[in-house]
Amino acid sequence: MSASSARDFYDSLAADYHRVFPDWDASIARQAAVLDGLVRRELGPGPHRLLDCACGIGTQAIGLARAGHRVVGSDLSPVAATRAAAESADRGVVLATAAADMRQLPFGPDTFDAVVCADNSLAHLLSAQDLAAALRGMRRVLRDGGLLLLTLRDYDDIRRTRPATSPPQVSHGSDGRSITFQLWHWHDDGERYDQEYFQLVPDEEGWEVRVRRATSWALPRRTVTDAASAAGFTDPTWHMPDTSGFYQPVFTARTD
Structure with missing residues (x-):
């Protein structure tokens, strides 16, 4: 990255x-x-x-x-x-x-x-x-x-299991609850992965979905x-x- x-x-x-x-x-x-x-x-x-x-x-x-x-x-x-x-x-x-x-x-x-x-x-x-x-x-x-x-x-453990996602995390704030989770897409080398970083944030009509992307080295x-x-x-x-x-x-x- x-x-x-x-x-x-x-x-x-x-x-x-x-x-x-x-x-x-x-x-x-x-x-x-x-x-x-x-x-x-x-x-x-x-x-x-x-x-x-x-x-x-x-x-x-x-x-x-x-x-x-x-x-x-x-x-x-x-x-x-x-x-x-x-x-x-x-x-x-x-x-x-x-x-x-x-x-x-x-x-x-x-x-x-x-x-x-x-x-x-x-x-x-x-x-x-x-x-x-x-x-x-x-x-x-x-x-x-x-x-x-x-x-x-x-990462010693993660590289063995190569998970496809992270557990959802619920945060409690002044604007209500929000949810964060990640989808992981592993590269062919088995060492690096792309993250899709999802956050569901409350808004007046229900939820706003915010997505950011990054790459990490395990x-x-x-x-x-x-x-x-x-x-x-x-x-x-x-x-x-x-x-x-x-x-x-x-x-x-x-x-x-």
Whole structure:
């Protein structure tokens, strides 16, 4: 998926992204509790300088800033980054945001104590070259002794089963219930898939159907681990949902 295609997808989805979650504010708090716990366990009590380099509308960045960290959120989608800034301000949280491609992070070396890339964002990088560029950039902006923290779908299992759809997710909001689900169309290589991202949103006449399309790379854990090691990270560790409490596998690694 090209950068422009991914940007267009998330620009379009930004206004509705909260509908992915049954209760977005509850998800902000729940995810922050796990991620903040990992950051403090690895780096000490802090507060720490964090970059969320795929911040979207702020799901992780807002919660981590609320936990006391000094957070910068960047995202390929300027529309999503703008919404993240507005949502954080509405909640009384300080969050600086920027529109930036994770493969070309516009921050100086040794700027951050930790870099977060969550919600399966890394899977939109469709080549080994793009994955390597993103991880090298994350390494560059981290100080020595810093922490990398990624979350991805459990693609080791997904690549075995190659599902055709995701379970529907019902969200409850001020305008009523909305429903989100995806149809997955696997490429012949068995590694990449196109998503049709359906959202049924209530309107005066019943339902409005909104469809967006994106492509993802079903990255197995070994591929991520090897790419992170090649980018200069050490101590790679996978934290699975049954032990971490996070809804996706979480990968952590350190800089020397």
